[in-house]
Amino acid sequence: MPTALIADDEPLLIAALTERIRAVWPALEIIAVAKNGIEALSLLSQMQPDFAFLDIRMPGLTGLQVAENVRNTRVIFVTAYDEYALAAFEACAVDYLLKPVSDERLAQCIARLQREAAPKADWPRLNRELTASNSPSYLQWLTASLGDTTRLIAIDEVRYFQATEKYTEVVTLQGRFLIRTSLKELLPQLNPQRFLQIHRSYIVCLPAIDRIEKDLLGRQAIYLKDSTTTLPLSRSHAAQFRQM
Structure with missing residues (x-):
């Protein structure tokens, strides 16, 4: 055999x-x-x-x-x-x-x-x-789970990644899915022209961003297109957007 x-x-x-x-x-x-x-x-x-x-x-x-x-x-x-x-x-x-x-x-x-x-x-x-x-090979897709279902997700579908206590959530327009890869492990595998870490708990897809707003206390938030979702932008990561 x-x-x-x-x-x-x-x-x-x-x-x-x-x-x-x-x-x-x-x-x-x-x-x-x-x-x-x-x-x-x-x-x-x-x-x-x-x-x-x-x-x-x-x-x-x-x-x-x-x-x-x-x-x-x-x-x-x-x-x-x-x-x-x-x-x-x-x-x-x-x-x-x-x-x-x-x-x-x-x-x-x-x-x-x-x-x-x-x-x-x-x-x-x-x-x-x-x-x-070859230029650096970045992730083109990933396998994530939702309950008992395993789904193949194209990286182009991802709007942002969010770290949780044990997992990382992959957020698309179709839903939220779980992977075991941490943000620290995930970030080097993502195309930096498309994805940026904006907070210790978030990596965002740049084309999904609509605008960045600052409140009266100086805290910044990222608003995504086609949704009411807002993500925190930490001061340590805000400089990336000023350089663009």
């Missing part, structure tokens, strides 16, 4: 991908999951699965760094790189799935894994190609 490992720093993504892979390839046994690159490399060395589905951006080691140290496992990258950069994966004979992964694309990838022998990946070339062809 073929075996596989899945590595991603978002547990919901691991669960969703595991379920979908099992539906497409019931004979494939998922024998391990990892939440960061270091754990992935350790498990791969110990268990030697036939396949590894690796996120590219993970804490500790990137998916590329893990793959370069794997010898007997066929690597499939699950990546948010844009379509232009994916030419590098094609040229270097590397299997990949582009997030968000469609059912059709997953089925095509599984069919290729079942049909073809592992290609010889050109890791040095891949690193050069990705470095040359």
Whole structure:
């Protein structure tokens, strides 16, 4: 029976991908999951699965760094790189799935894994190609939960993020959803041309802002377009808007 490992720093993504892979390839046994690159490399060395589905951006080691140290496992990258950069994966004979992964694309990838022998990946070339062809890779989508429902949310839908005691709320026009990623971890993954932190508990989407107002006590608030929502703007973050 073929075996596989899945590595991603978002547990919901691991669960969703595991379920979908099992539906497409019931004979494939998922024998391990990892939440960061270091754990992935350790498990791969110990268990030697036939396949590894690796996120590219993970804490500790990137998916590329893990793959370069794997010898007997066929690597499939699950990546948010844009379509232009994916030419590098094609040229270097590397299997990949582009997030968000469609059912059709997953089925095509599984069919290729079942049909073809592992290609010889050109890791040095891949690193050069990705470095040359890509600006920083920012989040394009995320997986969030609302009750028992898990939803795939495009970053373009997000109006703001709000930190709560245990979670981060993702607020869109369609509703409020929860993710486990903190604002501190989330901010470097967001395009700074589109998102700014305005308070220790808030990150706002710049195109969603209508205006900034100051009250009699000098406190500033951000008003969002198409709603009555206002968000606090702390003094320590207000300078960002004066520089624009």
